[in-house]
Amino acid sequence: MNFLTKTINSTIGSLTGSSIPYDLGQRVVNGVCSDSLEPNSVWNVYEATSRKEPRVRVTVFEFDLKNPRASKYVLFARNAFMKLKSLSLLPGILNIVDFIENDSFLYIISERVKPLGSVLRMGSSDSMSQYELLLLGIYQVTEALKYLNKEGSSIHGSLSKNSIFVNEAGEWKLGGFELVVNIQDPDTEILSRAFDLPTYLSTIHPPELNEQRLDYISSASLVQLLKLDAYDLGVFIYSVFNSEVQNLDPTKLNKPSKLPRSLASHVKKLLHISPSVRYSVEEFLNAGMQSCFNLPLISVSKHVSELRLKSTAEKLEIFNSLDELEQLPDGFFEYKILPELISTFQSLSTNQDSQQSALLLLILKRVDQLDKRTFQHQVKPLVLRAFELPDRAIRITLLSSLPTIIDYFAPYEIQDKIFPNLVQGFNDTNSSIREATLKSVLSIADRVSVRQLNNDILKYMAKLQNDSTPEIRTNTIICLSKIATYMTPSSRAAVLATAYSKALKDPFVPSRVSSLLAFENSIEYFTPDVCCSKVLSAIAPALLDKSSKVRIEAQRVFDLYFSKINEAANHLPLDSEETVNLESQNSENILSRLNTLSLSSMKLKNTQSLLSGLGSNAHSGSTVSLTMKQENPSSESLNADRSLKNFSTANVEDGWNEMDSDWDSTSDYQSKSLLPHLEASQKLQESKQLKAAHQLIKDIPQTPKRPLKLQPKSKLKLDLLDDDVDGWANEW
DSSP states (O other), rough: HHHHHHHHHHHHHHHHHHTSSSEEEEEEBTTTTTSOOOOOSSEEEEEEEESSSSEEEEEEEEEETTTTGGGGGGGHHHHHHHHHEEEEEEEEOOOOEEEOOSSSSSEEEESSEEEHHHHHHOOOOSSHHHHHHHHHHHHHHHHHHHHHTTTSSSOOOOSSGEEEEEEETTTTEEOOOOGGGESSSSHHHHHTTTGGGGTTTTOOOOHHHHHTTTHHHHSSSSSHHHHHHHHHHHHHHHHHHHTTTTOOOOOGGTTTOOOHHHHHHHHHHHSSTTTTTTTTTHHHHHHTHHHHHHHHOHHHHHHHHHHGSSSHHHHHHHHGGGGSSOOOOOTHIIIHHHHHHHHHHHHOSSSSGGGGHHHHHHHHHHGGGSSSHHIIIIHHHHHHHHHHHHHHOOOOOOOOHHHHOOHHHHHHIIIIIIHHHGGGGGOSSSSHHHHHHHHHHHHHHHOOOOOIIIIIHHHHHHHHHTTTSSHHHHHHHHHHHHHHGSSOHHHHHHHHHHHHHHHTTTTSHHHHHHHHHHHHHHHHSOHHHHIIIIIIHHHHGGGGOSSSSHHHHHHHHHHHHHHHHHHHHTTOOOOHHHHHHHHHHHHHHHHHHHHHHHHHHHHHHHHHHHHHHGOSSSSOOOHHHHHHHHHOOHHHHHHHHHHHHHHIIIIIHHHHHHHHHHHHHHHHOGGGGHHHHHHHHHHHHHHHHHHHHHHHHHHHOOOOOOOOOOOOOSOOOOOHHHHHHHHHHOOO
């Protein structure tokens, strides 16, 4: 049973092409072996991929030898199979990867290509750049046909849009070798059956061939035979610029129609009725190089095809010429230029004469023209390696291109491979590197980890706010305001307020203006409380800034925040009527007490200050007593000292203590009814104290006045005598 299953699968595989090491995909051309009612080729053409290397994309031309409908086309298929084997190495010919033949099928495996007709429909345009792309394609076909005629000593015999294919590099390649014969020994059997080919009857051919058929081929010279392809080339060019016309009219070929003026006169000579007057393909190519083919795009294309023979300096000159081109064919850069750029970059060991950085810039400038798959496998490894190189020119190139290439990298690649190398630029001594590194933060802020953003990047930005270059300080604030949305919410407001406030003190005017704009852009991150406590106090000094521009911006931003505060205040609840009345009553009580006590408090304070001269504390009284005892140890002195001491401690000191206790007591200030009694009590106490003081002074015995003597052992070094007491009495 297993044997039968394997046999059936093998048979089906041989019929569907699965016996070859390629997986067939979409069919792009319907051949004579298909179910199409109007086949336009001998071959069924498929997109395919290699089983051994899935990334290798190819095109498979398949011919079924066992199909009854294909029997009359076997001769053409085998002719093409054999001719491509011998002629495919010529420039401009379809690039063949492999040939496979078995009992049932013929396979021609080429580079991945598309039929020209489908490409023209996709790129139909009347713009000048489109004309140049068409001229480039015509130049490539003309050059391939010239090599086939001259170096290959062959004629194509069936040149048309159906025999031209476009590869992934956008190059037009010559195929359709079913009628190719050697001009030295033309195969008359093939040529005699030319009208059996699909679409051959719908194509316009040279008039001499239509009239004489095989007789002309057998009698014509080599030059005349080659001019058969020249006429077909003229028809082909006309059809390219009039791709919307399905069936060409031979009578209208001499009319310029949509042909460019520089090309029309040459095409007219290609289509001349007389073979002797008609251009050969080589003559047309030479004439066109002086006129219609004299274009920068064609010049670059020629040089690129010769890159492997050029030195590094010459390659760089060719690569730099790409900047002069408005448009390149689809895929031309990706498949034709990029491999050479990468190969040249990797061949250089250092960035001598900035060659590596120039190559890297050319690669990164056109990443938008690359397929994502191509970037992943070819460009990404190169970029990651370049970030590790300690060269400033390369680092500047990478940082300036980061916004355009960052989407091609996964977050883990940015965090683990790019970020550690990128942040080293913050500490670079070159200001351009620091500034470029700062700007690159905008591209990676949403892709780095929380720790990398809120710890590492903010730490470096805080340092850059003190940078000696004012432009870097300004850009730091701008960058900070743009990445604020990715910062940790718990610390964001504090960080922004601190950084913006510091920038408002920067002597560089643009830095202060940027800070105000940053405050404006970050208003959503500040709560109303923070707006009141931190933001307005930071912006307010800028209202009187020396720069009028700063003042204008400060006023606008200040009003913006003030409006936010007012709006928040309007949403706060109103106090109840009972609370309002109670607070009003308390306020009135406080004001009333202050107005009533102001004069009496002042008077009492003055009285206390006078009494203090008589010894308002125990220490003063004891000092006087000690001094007098040393000078006159009589009983009278002792009595006087005792009397003065008693007065000082009993009367005066007790009175200040009572006043202090009254000031500190809040209950007395709560009642208006106690105020009159308090005043009367204070006045009575003041009068008693004054009388007692005068009486004590009179009772003190008078002693002779003595001069002041220094007391070596006395701490105060001062002797207070009776006349001093009289002096404080007279002053009182």
